[in-house]
Amino acid sequence: MADATARDVGEFGLIGRVVERLGTSPYVLLGPGDDAAVVAAPDGRVVATTDVLVEGVHFRRDWSSAYDIGRKAAAVNLADVAAMGARGTALLVGLAAPAELPVEWALRFTDGLRDEAALVGAAVVGGDVVRSEVLVVSVTALGDLEGRGPVTRAGAQPGDVVVLAGELGRSAAGLALLEEGVHEGELVDAHRRPTPPYALGALLALAGATSMCDVSDGLLSDVRHLTRASGVRIDLDDADELFLTGGEDHALVATLPPTAVLPDGCRVVGRVLAGEGVTVAGEERVGGWDHYA
Amino acid sequence: MADATARDVGEFGLIGRVVERLGTSPYVLLGPGDDAAVVAAPDGRVVATTDVLVEGVHFRRDWSSAYDIGRKAAAVNLADVAAMGARGTALLVGLAAPAELPVEWALRFTDGLRDEAALVGAAVVGGDVVRSEVLVVSVTALGDLEGRGPVTRAGAQPGDVVVLAGELGRSAAGLALLEEGVHEGELVDAHRRPTPPYALGALLALAGATSMCDVSDGLLSDVRHLTRASGVRIDLDDADELFLTGGEDHALVATLPPTAVLPDGCRVVGRVLAGEGVTVAGEERVGGWDHYA
Numbered sequence: 001m002a003d004a005t006a007r008d009v010g011e012f013g014l015i016g017r018v019v020e021r022l023g024t025s026p027y028v029l030l031g032p033g034d035d036a037a038v039v040a041a042p043d044g045r046v047v048a049t050t051d052v053l054v055e056g057v058h059f060r061r062d063w064s065s066a067y068d069i070g071r072k073a074a075a076v077n078l079a080d081v082a083a084m085g086a087r088g089t090a091l092l093v094g095l096a097a098p099a100e101l102p103v104e105w106a107l108r109f110t111d112g113l114r115d116e117a118a119l120v121g122a123a124v125v126g127g128d129v130v131r132s133e134v135l136v137v138s139v140t141a142l143g144d145l146e147g148r149g150p151v152t153r154a155g156a157q158p159g160d161v162v163v164l165a166g167e168l169g170r171s172a173a174g175l176a177l178l179e180e181g182v183h184e185g186e187l188v189d190a191h192r193r194p195t196p197p198y199a200l201g202a203l204l205a206l207a208g209a210t211s212m213c214d215v216s217d218g219l220l221s222d223v224r225h226l227t228r229a230s231g232v233r234i235d236l237d238d239a240d241e242l243f244l245t246g247g248e249d250h251a252l253v254a255t256l257p258p259t260a261v262l263p264d265g266c267r268v269v270g271r272v273l274a275g276e277g278v279t280v281a282g283e284e285r286v287g288g289w290d291h292y293a
Numbered sequence: 294m295a296d297a298t299a300r301d302v303g304e305f306g307l308i309g310r311v312v313e314r315l316g317t318s319p320y321v322l323l324g325p326g327d328d329a330a331v332v333a334a335p336d337g338r339v340v341a342t343t344d345v346l347v348e349g350v351h352f353r354r355d356w357s358s359a360y361d362i363g364r365k366a367a368a369v370n371l372a373d374v375a376a377m378g379a380r381g382t383a384l385l386v387g388l389a390a391p392a393e394l395p396v397e398w399a400l401r402f403t404d405g406l407r408d409e410a411a412l413v414g415a416a417v418v419g420g421d422v423v424r425s426e427v428l429v430v431s432v433t434a435l436g437d438l439e440g441r442g443p444v445t446r447a448g449a450q451p452g453d454v455v456v457l458a459g460e461l462g463r464s465a466a467g468l469a470l471l472e473e474g475v476h477e478g479e480l481v482d483a484h485r486r487p488t489p490p491y492a493l494g495a496l497l498a499l500a501g502a503t504s505m506c507d508v509s510d511g512l513l514s515d516v517r518h519l520t521r522a523s524g525v526r527i528d529l530d531d532a533d534e535l536f537l538t539g540g541e542d543h544a545l546v547a548t549l550p551p552t553a554v555l556p557d558g559c560r561v562v563g564r565v566l567a568g569e570g571v572t573v574a575g576e577e578r579v580g581g582w583d584h585y586a
Binding site: 029030033034035036037038039040041042043044045046047048049050051052053054056057058080081083084086090092093094095096125126127128130131132133134136138140141142143145150152153212213214229 | 322323326327328329330331332333334335336337338339340341342343344345346347349350351373374376377379383385386387388389418419420421423424425426427429431433434435436438443445446505506507522
């Protein structure tokens with residue numbers, strides 16, 4: 001049954017095959033197969049975040065492989081955990097899928113989740129599979145703060161530098177190529193499978209980050225979260241439009257005191273000032289992304 | 294704008310209004326509004342589970358109010374936490390919704406989540422709102438074991454009694470009435486808004502439960518999980534068909550040594566024997582629920 005569907009194997013058949021592919025990690029005290037999983041939270045606190053991806057809105061099965069969609073669904077959540085300065089420990093996945101979904105798609109999707117989670121030492125610990133006319137993937141990531149305080153969006157101080165970990169504009173450039181019919185190349189791959197700088201989240205926290213967030217909607221849009229929560233103005237250095245507005249790279253942007261020693265792989269891309277709003281080389285900018293706009 | 298839609302207020306407008314309604318709890322160290330939430334895990338372990346509800350499959354907006362759908366979406370997850378012998382601490386919710394979704398629906402849904410979570414002392418700590426042609430609700434519940442071991446599905450021993458906490462058959466009876474066009478009454482309400490016996494999960498654990506699970510698909514179907522995981526046979530007492538096969542009440546079924554002192558609100562409904570499979574008064578039974586069958 002190389003081309004079996006969810007309907008052919010049934011809910012429990014599908015779950016059984018998915019669970020067989022999953023790895024584990026030292027954080028997993030009780031994995032899939034019970035009413036709930038049990039995950040170590042050695043810090044006594046757990047970081048938790050959820051993101052939902054909808055076919056046709058967040059991904060297209062003709063543009064991305066099941067494996068890449070699994071990688072991306074894990075990455076967008078694990079990047080949120082990293083943005084708190086935490087380490088990802090576990091993923092839970094809800095898969096709402098048509099009865100016609102090929103089992104092979106679900107298995108390759110699972111492989112993607114598993115492999116992306118393994119990058120940070122996390123594992124898939126549970127989930128749910130239900131029938132739906134539209135393919136919807138919901139992932140929850142858990143994380144451990146390892147004794148550090150969470151780095152929130154509030155806390156940026158005038159005088160801080162704005163620091164970027166990871167790359168920007170590559171996913172948006174890849175998406176533009178896909179829309180033009182180009183289906184291969186580094187940029188297209190960057191869109192299909194973002195590579196958040198996971199380890200730099202904890203390193204930026206250790207370096208003294210005063211605020212931090214994930215760059216999912218574009219730098220200009222996401223630093224606005226920091227200015228609002230912190231009550232400051234951010235002035236970004238001049239850069240090209242894709243760098244400033246391209247979304248879905250899942251880089252991290254943080255603010256640190258000017259005396260901070262930056263971890264390797266980070267660079268200064270702006271400054272925190274008194275006031276409000278976001279400017280680029282001193283000029284006002286607007287823009288951003290809204291799922292219902 | 295009493296009849297505003299998600300499109301009218303936009304993603305961030307909708308999230309802002311939803312967050313305003315949420316309560317908090319002592320477990321919430323950092324609530325909604327950042328990249329991730331931070332929840333207390335005083336036990337050093339966290340229980341985690343996810344369930345997905347799809348419009349037309351798990352609920353109908355013409356049969357259940359937004360508030361009741363919120364209550365139910367929280368309940369099905371918090372029942373899973375209780376079935377581990379744990380206490381619910383936090384919910385995360387992913388809402389994939391059409392642009393035409395009335396804002397009022399999302400707010401009443403949120404109220405339902407909040408009020409059900411409050412029953413166990415939990416709160417909604419985070420989530421995601423995205424656009425989708427189909428309304429899909431994904432909820433993750435976290436829980437704390439309060440120093441107890443998790444009660445898994447494995448561990449039932451021949452000689453144990455099978456114990457039920459909560460009621461069975463009422464949700465299925467209510468669903469049958471709804472299908473016949475009856476939209477009012479206690480049974481219909483039981484379908485719209487299950488009432489899992491949350492506190493009895495921890496009390497059964499303290500009483501020495503050797504295995505436990507949530508009854509979501511019907512008693513016959515769900516005790517099969519206990520027999521498979523524990524390598525035992527379960528013989529249920531004779532009872533009416535709705536009691537044995539009706540799903541969605543989210544009662545708890547556990548096994549305990551025959552000498553155990555049962556918490557108030559529990560009753561013996563069967564016995565654990567050597568062997569395999571499930572019988573009713575000694576007779577073989579099959580049946581169950583598969584989302585793709």
